[in-house]
Amino acid sequence: xxxxxxxxxxxxxxxxxxxxxxxxxxxxxxxxxxxxxxxxxxxxxxxxxxxxxxxxxxxxxxxxxxxxxxxxxxxxxxxxxxxxxxxxxxxxxxxxxxxxxxxxxxxxxxxxxxxxxxxxxxxxxxxxxxxxxxxxxxxxxxxxxxxxxxxxxxxxxxxxxxxxxxxxxxxxxxxxxxxxxxxxxxxxxxxxxxxxxxxxxxxxxxxxxxxxxxxxxxxxxxxxxxxxxxxxxxxxxxxxxxxxxxxxxxxxxxxxxxxxxxxxxxxxxxxxxxxxxxxxxxxxxxxxxxxxxxxxxxxxxxxxxxxxxxxxxxxxxxxxxxxxxxxxxxxxxxxxxxxxxxxxxxxxxxxxxxxx
Numbered sequence: 001x002x003x004x005x006x007x008x009x010x011x012x013x014x015x016x017x018x019x020x021x022x023x024x025x026x027x028x029x030x031x032x033x034x035x036x037x038x039x040x041x042x043x044x045x046x047x048x049x050x051x052x053x054x055x056x057x058x059x060x061x062x063x064x065x066x067x068x069x070x071x072x073x074x075x076x077x078x079x080x081x082x083x084x085x086x087x088x089x090x091x092x093x094x095x096x097x098x099x100x101x102x103x104x105x106x107x108x109x110x111x112x113x114x115x116x117x118x119x120x121x122x123x124x125x126x127x128x129x130x131x132x133x134x135x136x137x138x139x140x141x142x143x144x145x146x147x148x149x150x151x152x153x154x155x156x157x158x159x160x161x162x163x164x165x166x167x168x169x170x171x172x173x174x175x176x177x178x179x180x181x182x183x184x185x186x187x188x189x190x191x192x193x194x195x196x197x198x199x200x201x202x203x204x205x206x207x208x209x210x211x212x213x214x215x216x217x218x219x220x221x222x223x224x225x226x227x228x229x230x231x232x233x234x235x236x237x238x239x240x241x242x243x244x245x246x247x248x249x250x251x252x253x254x255x256x257x258x259x260x261x262x263x264x265x266x267x268x269x270x271x272x273x274x275x276x277x278x279x280x281x282x283x284x285x286x287x288x289x290x291x292x293x294x295x296x297x298x299x300x301x302x303x304x305x306x307x308x309x310x311x312x313x314x315x316x317x318x319x320x321x322x323x324x325x326x327x328x329x330x331x332x333x334x335x336x337x338x339x340x341x342x343x344x345x346x347x348x349x350x351x352x353x354x355x356x
Contacts, residue, residue, distance in 0.1 A: 065267050072264035073329040076351075080258050085352045087148040087254040088141075089247070091116065091201050093280035098136040099269035100305050107134050111301040113204035121196030121215070135193040138269045139186060142172045143194060144216070145262060147240060152254050157218070157245045159238045173263045195220035195238070214243040255280045256352040261330035271323040273302060278327065278334050282348040294342035 062070070095109045095116035105120040122129040150159045162168040166176040166184070174183050195217040202211050219239035240248075247253050257279045265271040285291055299306070299316055306316040321338070328334055335346035 069264045069326055069329055072260045073332070076258060076260055076330055077332055080352050082256075082352065084258050084260055085149070085256040086145045086259045086262065087152050087248075088145055088257055088276045088280075089148060089244075090253040090255055090280060091203075092144065093255050093276040095201075095301070096269070096273040096276075097140055098134055098305070099273070101136055102134040105131070105134070109301075109304055112297075115202045117200040117202070119198045119200070120193070121198055123192055123196045123220070132193045132196040133189070135190050135197055136269075137186075137190065138266050138272060139172075139174075139190040140194045141269065141272050142174070142262065142266060143191060145257070145259070146172055147216070147238065148248060148254060151240055151245055152249055155249060157240045157242065159240065161238050173259075173266070192220075212243070212247075215241050216244045217241065256350065258330070258351045261327075261351060264330050265326060268323055268326065270302065270319060271326045274320070274323055275327045275331060277301070278331060278336070278345070278348075279351050282334055282345055283350040285345060285347040288347070290337075290344040290346045292339065292342060292344050298342065 091114065094111045094114055097118060098107050098109075107118045109116045118134055120132055120134050122131050124130075147159050151157065162171055169176040169183060169187055172187075174187065177183050179185065198213065198215050200211065200213040202209065204210070217238060218241040255276065257276055261275060262272060265275055281291075295313070295317060298320060299313065302320060303313075303316040306312045306319075324336070324343075328336065331351050333349045333351070335348045337344045337346075
């Protein structure tokens with residue numbers, strides 16, 4: 001009988017339903033990914049020998065996003081180093097920003113004894129203070145990963161932001177394009193929302209209830225143009241608040257994650273949140289005993305955007321499991337199993353080796 005580690009934990013839950021994720025503990029992950037690419041893009045070099053009878057395969061058509069995911073998974077399976085590392089704040093690995101647009105000026109998310117409150121703020125536009133929305137979606141997560149990483153690597157609150165908005169987007173791995181629905185328009189909206197917002201974190205330590213309140217971004221200069229020729233309108237730098245910087249760098253609350261995985265998951269804020277939670281938590285499980293998370297726990301931490309009725313709970317479970325398959329593809333060392341009523345987490349190596 002195969003060991004728990006050799007068994008795939010989740011199968012057939014997503015667009016990768018024709019692909020069974022193998023054990024990450026051997027070369028089988030690389031071989032299976034290579035085989036999947038051969039099925040999708042057959043070439044003479046990958047075809048079976050003529051002496052072998054043809055094998056009927058289930059047709060598997062992958063989206064561009066799934067192709068990107070699998071290419072990243074194949075690359076990550078070859079290993080990760082400190083060069084692949086970016087950082088996320090410990091607290092935001094446990095309680096993430098909203099994943100959808102929020103009605104109103106505040107948002108709360110809870111996980112166990114920790115709770116996050118995000119409040120919208122205002123920015124000066126040259127004539128008046130303008131209320132910004134609550135930051136949400138994948139772009140604020142990518143922006144924070146970049147800001148955190150620059151702060152950790154250079155030990156500074158002042159973050160280089162490139163010579164233009166287009167240059168900064170490229171730093172984040174986003175292809176710049178304009179228009180009402182283009183990446184620049186959405187990025188500008190989310191960057192301003194993140195710069196204006198206030199984060200309040202409540203957490204319990206023993207018999208003490210603590211509250212920490214602050215803004216990740218202390219200083220931010222709004223820009224007026226996306227024209228690379230008018231780079232004088234681009235701030236060139238973003239300054240993190242002292243409190244945020246101290247907890248991130250001085251108090252070492254920076255969790256290393258793989259930038260390749262984050263980019264591969266950037267089509268889903270839910271998948272990004274699951275990934276950073278596992279990156280922060282799995283390697284801290286000790287004693288050989290798994291941690292069980294039931295669906296009520298998972299909905300509290302990840303499912304606030306879903307309805308609380310039966311259909312809402314079912315929809316959340318379906319979306320969570322689909323996202324988890326994608327996460328396991330780019331975090332192959334993560335040991336997770338689906339059990340009745342939830343999932344179990346086992347002690348696993350972090351996605352990035354311990355940084356010296």
